[in-house]
Amino acid sequence: MAKVLMKGNEAIAEAAIQAGCRYFFGYPITPQNEIPAYMAKMLPKVGGCFLQAESEISAINMVYGAAGAGARVMTSSSSPGISLKQEGISYIVGAELPCLIVNIVRGGPGLGGIQPAQSDYFQAVKGGGHGDYHMVVLAPSSIQEMVDLVTDGFDIADKYRNPVMILGDGMLGQMMEPVEFREKKTILPEKPWATTGNKEGKPRNIINSLFIDPQGLEDHVLKLYKKYDEMKENEVRVECYNCEDAEIIIAAYGTMARIAKNVIQMAEEQGIKIGLIRPITLWPFPVDTFKKWADSHHVKAFLSLEMSMGQMVEDIRLSVDGAKPVHFYGRTGGMVPTPKAILEEIKKIREGI
Amino acid sequence: MNIETDRIAIFTGHFGSGKTEIAINYGIASAKRGNKTIIVDLDIVNPFFRTSEKKDILENQGIKVISPVFAGTGIDIPSLPAEIHSVFQNKEYKVIFDVGGDDTGATALGRFYPYFRQEAYRMYYVINVYRPLSSNKQDIKQMLTSIESHSRLQVTDLINNSNISHETTICDILKGQAVIEELSKELNIPIAYIAGKAEILEKLSDKLRDKALPLDIYMRPPWEQ
Structure with a gap:
């Protein structure tokens, strides 16, 4: 059609x-x-x-x-x-x-x-x-x-x-x-x-x-x-984007995943390798996908991006099970995080690695 | 463009047909020609993606924006300001009405009928044949008639804004044009403009090119801004 x-x-x-x-x-x-x-x-x-x-x-x-x-x-x-x-x-x-x-x-x-x-x-x-x-x-x-x-x-x-x-x-x-x-x-x-x-x-x-x-x-x-x-x-569904060789992996779903893809491109231009895990099923959560990337030596940290005060981040921490640090950045109340602010957050995480 | 001849331009149509985008572009074109210009955001239907969100851009161009009292505040109350009445008194200004979608949105226009009885207006009906309930003559006609009766005004011109966002080709626009030309004949209402991105409208035939209304796109999701 x-x-x-x-x-x-x-x-x-x-x-x-x-x-x-x-x-x-x-x-x-x-x-x-x-x-x-x-x-x-x-x-x-x-x-x-x-x-x-x-x-x-x-x-x-x-x-x-x-x-x-x-x-x-x-x-x-x-x-x-x-x-x-x-x-x-x-x-x-x-x-x-x-x-x-x-x-x-x-x-x-x-x-x-x-x-x-x-x-x-x-x-x-x-x-x-x-x-x-x-x-x-x-x-x-x-x-x-x-x-x-x-x-x-x-x-x-x-x-x-x-x-x-x-x-x-x-x-x-x-x-x-x-x-x-x-x-x-x-x-x-x-x-x-x-x-x-x-x-x-x-x-x-x-x-x-x-x-x-x-x-x-x-x-x-x-x-x-x-x-x-x-x-x-x-029934688990998940999209992995740009995760090969990624230093930091963003986790985001829905609107935030769209913004994350922009951030990945902006970071790429500055020589920073970022990947994205996009859960399509929030339940059942793609636990194994997070485990797999947490075990990869090139992945140094995860960053959960949400339009909330941090909710999915808890499931990511449970999945990663302490193997790598899991950070959070979000806005709430109807505010949408901007790609620029997210990139700043990524740079801060890199400094701490 | 009709900007020079008309003082009042009203943009109506099915919701999502592109009225706001066209009203903003029309307003900026009017201001660029040195006209004192006011845009009235009469949209009581859409919670977001509306003219009032672009107030800063418009005011930078010297355009005055009149919005529903609670537009952009997150409060869902369709209350219109008394200031709208002033645009009918102060005739120095070109006035553009961006009306909310469907017959529901057009109802907000109806209360200004006493003014429109006394002054000529141009009322555009914006059509995108790739929107639901707008793909054939019968559906378009039904909504157009309903908007006319709710607003108590008559549509004077049609605008072909047939598009599928960033995937639009000249063929899509022309397919829309064929449907709207037939409708135009049936209703005896002329097609004033064919709207779209400038680089696509360049491909219009000589016969249609003078109807081209090139658009800059202002309403974008946050990842495209």
Whole structure:
């Protein structure tokens, strides 16, 4: 198909429709409003249903219901709205249901601001809701990648019967880039577990996250953890850029990875060799990739770049496990670090090596 | 360009069609010709990538910028300043309205209808056929009509701004031109400009070249600034 020019938010919505998503439940919040706006216009044209709920809590529970009935369903919001959805997300994981949840992150805490941020990393990868749970968290860094990850996100959700989150930020949601929608035939999997009625003597399906018997609940959680092990085995995605011979390796995702690539070029011009590890899945985290480069003799240090006060840096430290120093640089509250400031930080790190 | 003949130029269109980029370029061209120029950022739709972000660049060119009260503050309140009324009184200035996307954005324009009834205006409709819901005549016409009814004004000219960002070729622009020419005939609204980067517009045929509106790109993500 020919290329079109799209905002990140529009691209997410169109990709979801093309992936066979026919149900969207949400509540508006900047900077992701183009997603529900697009869905409201387009879903009725393809026989789908867009519904603006009375609150985020209501919206996520509608997703819970539709997912239980076997629908390919999604919701989207931005930071404060995603906080409201946490209870529902935990229930959806507990009940083993697939769905796609999009968070176009803005500055926090509290109502925060409307400018781009990455300060919801902990919430996304460590579980903002209660209980022992995980979900695959995908972090696109271009509009094209947003399209591709939405498509894959629905499939991953179905494969494991577990929600998948797309973690973007206001910059990626609002900016425009050329994108191509690859012709792909969507095959929706059979969902024999779905609550679609028990006609013709079909046994009754039950969607539930309540386990009164502690042994029963432990067994259930252990079963969930088997799935998480499989996700760690099969779903890790990461891009390594310029890491061969790199003296310092930057770790960055989303918008920050785009800026990091500029920094790498600027550093190259000054004879400094910098590499980039870009986690595409924030959970499962690309632990082995970090381990591998930490063991390379030419790598002297790591630098985590984030639009937060330092969240992913903790996972990098766990992965590197003391083999090399791991530094952090970031801005928060909707401020975006400039390539120049990052380069200064790199020079400071080099002086200390 | 129409800068010399018109005092009021209004830029409308589907959101993401390139109104802001064109309004900024038009404003700078107007100031460079020695006109006292005001840009009114009437966008109550977009949280970022908007005219007010380029206030410094515009003011350096001697252009006055009037923005929504909370534009750029991070506060999401679509409140317009009373100062906008002054542009209809002080007729020394050329006035450019950068209107927010879609019919929703055009609603903000509607409240100034009593002024527009008394003074001629030119209202451009910016089209990029590579944007969603803008790829065919029917979709474009539907949005154009809706913007007219929300703003209570009539579109006087079309602008072909068909592009796919930095990947745009002359073929992309001409494919857009073909769609917009048909629309122009149907609606009986002329095409005033073909917008794009100067180096691409050079490849336009002689017949189309006088419509060229070369653009410098101001709205960029942080890694391109």
